[in-house]
Amino acid sequence: MLSRGGGRARPARGGGFELYSWYFFRISGLVLIFMAIFHVVVMHVVNTVDEIDFAFVADRWNSPFWRVYDMLLLFFAMLHGVNGARVSIDDYVHRAGWRIVAYSALWLITVLFLVIGAMAIVTFDPNAFDTVTAGS
Amino acid sequence: MLNIYRGREGMISWALHRLTGLGVLLFLLIHIADIYVINYGPEAFDELLFIYHNPFFRAMEVLLVAALYYHGLNGLRIIAIDFWDRAVLYQRQLFWAVVIAFFVTFIPTAILMLRPVLWAN
Structure with a gap:
């Protein structure tokens, strides 16, 4: 397969998973250019890390818009990144045994981090802590 | 990565793309x-x-944004x-366009990000 100085060559027609992966990489990449850059501009340029604390996140997640936004960003970014790691493993890990180890670790990390990330976004309830602070 | 094939802009852009991608993924997990x-x-x-206010992490944060850009x-x-056949003829020029666009966007971003440190007190 001849690369043309861009990304991987597009897998042949009927490539099944690899073809979907190839398209997903490019589509999620385009989505992430807007979503990830906007996230960086809001969190690191308009605000800086000095302003961000528990109260900041609580205020932000009061809005369903930001919860949905962060959830979409979590899934797009994780799946795009993990797909990159998958292709990298494919390129560098050649021994059959090590490939099984690397792919298993990657799957485990993917599921674990998507679950804890989604849990944080969905279950967060700032009022649960306000009552504690008010009571003490 | 760099000892396998000694290409020019195409090779450098590819190696940087992989390196920055894996770097951003590592940060995403953290x-x-x-x-x-x-x-x-x-x-x-x-x-x-406190991690994010540490000077080392501040530098890493700016590096993260550079990688992302x-x-x-x-x-x-x-x-x-990939999608426009004629672009392959200009892939080298496109790489230098990427380099220029990178500096044009990254330098102002980095200055804004470091404003609390640069103009402290």
Whole structure:
């Protein structure tokens, strides 16, 4: 397969998973250019890390818009990144045994981090802590 | 990565794309973990954020944004080459366009990000 100085060559027609992966990489990449850059501009340029604390996140997640936004960003970014790691493993890990180890670790990390990330976004309830602070 | 094939712009852009991608992924995992701590309450979360105020991490944060900007801009170049046949003829010029667009966007961003440090007191 001849690369043309861009990304991987597009897998042949009927490539099944690899073809979907190839398209997903490019589509999620385009989505992430807007979503990830906007996230960086809001969190690191308009605000800086000095302003961000528990109260900041609580205020932000009061809005369903930001919860949905962060959830979409979590899934797009994780799946795009993990797909990159998958292709990298494919390129560098050649021994059959090590490939099984690397792919298993990657799957485990993917599921674990998507679950804890989604849990944080969905279950967060700032009022649960306000009552504690008010009571003490 | 660099000892396998000695290409020019195409090779450099590819190596940087992979390096920045894996770097951003590593940060993403750290970031998911730190946000998870928010459900342990304000004390735990605010205490953890000392990491982000540390000078080393501040530098890493700027480096992260650099990686993200390059990866995004070069990603646009890859998509252009993949979907537009004539772009491959200009892939070298497109790489230098990516480099220029990177500096034009990254330098102001970095200055803004470091404003609390640069103009402290």
